[in-house]
Amino acid sequence: ETGVTQSPTHLIKTRGQQVTLRCSSQSGHNTVSWYQQALGQGPQFIFQYYREEENGRGNFPPRFSGLQFPNYSSELNVNALELDDSALYLCASSLVGGRTDTQYFGPGTRLTVL
Amino acid sequence: QQQVKQSPQSLIVQKGGISIINCAYENTAFDYFPWYQQFPGKGPALLIAIRPDVSEKKEGRFTISFNKSAKQFSLHIMDSQPGDSATYFCAARVENYGQNFVFGPGTRLSVLP
Numbered sequence: 674e675t676g677v678t679q680s681p682t683h684l685i686k687t688r689g690q691q692v693t694l695r696c697s698s699q700s701g702h703n704t705v706s707w708y709q710q711a712l713g714q715g716p717q718f719i720f721q722y723y724r725e726e727e728n729g730r731g732n733f734p735p736r737f738s739g740l741q742f743p744n745y746s747s748e749l750n751v752n753a754l755e756l757d758d759s760a761l762y763l764c765a766s767s768l769v770g771g772r773t774d775t776q777y778f779g780p781g782t783r784l785t786v787l
Numbered sequence: 788q789q790q791v792k793q794s795p796q797s798l799i800v801q802k803g804g805i806s807i808i809n810c811a812y813e814n815t816a817f818d819y820f821p822w823y824q825q826f827p828g829k830g831p832a833l834l835i836a837i838r839p840d841v842s843e844k845k846e847g848r849f850t851i852s853f854n855k856s857a858k859q860f861s862l863h864i865m866d867s868q869p870g871d872s873a874t875y876f877c878a879a880r881v882e883n884y885g886q887n888f889v890f891g892p893g894t895r896l897s898v899l900p
Contacts, residue, residue, distance in 0.1 A: 677830075706887070706888075708890075713893075714892055714893065715793075715876050715878075715890030715891055715892050715893050716831065716876070716888075716890045717890070718887050718888060718889065721887060729887045731887070763830050763831070765830075775821075775833055775836070776821075776833070776888065777833070778823075778830035778831045778832065779830050780828075780829055780830045781829075781830050
């Protein structure tokens with residue numbers, strides 16, 4: 674087990690709604706990255722949080738936002754859900770400034786938008 | 788320039804055979820190249836990784852070969868086993884402050900018993 678946990682496991686929403694996904698990083702890690710993985714594709718980088726601030730963002734619209742808390746856990750918020758937002762959302766934690774570049778992924782949250 | 792290309796899309800190998808997956812990139816600012824293994828319903832798990840100053844790295848049955856001049860790298864799985872059946876992703880990290888990884892589209896490997 675990597676130690677990265679995500680909740681909920683599955684979620685069903687309707688178009689236009691808002692959703693919040695949660696991630697607890699591995700103990701000792703200070704950075705959390707979020708990825709969107711559509712069915713049959715590789716993960717796509719959404720954004721990263723380091724020391725409670727956004728530190729890098731992929732090609733995703735502003736309705737994708739996030740937070741990182743003092744304990745390094747994180748939330749991903751998506752507003753005005755669209756059908757194409759249906760995907761597996763992955764959280765990954767790592768230690769920036771440490772001796773390794775390893776990024777550990779959680780099991781993901783499967784979001785279905787109807 | 789931020790893309791990582793991966794081939795083949797799918798691969799079928801007999802038990803005991805060698806599985807080879809290839810990736811290519813354009814961005815010379817990439818500085819770290821991991822391979823991830825993903826089983827259905829699970830998040831990707833780091834398998835092995837390499838930096839561009841090394842041409843080969845081996846860990847057990849898994850080997851990464853890296854060709855910096857050609858901007859290509861590959862994963863070799865020796866003595867492939869049915870338990871290796873999974874989707875494999877190559878990735879590359881953008882050389883900046885952070886952990887922004889660009890992933891390839893994945894290769895679905897099936898190892899026949």
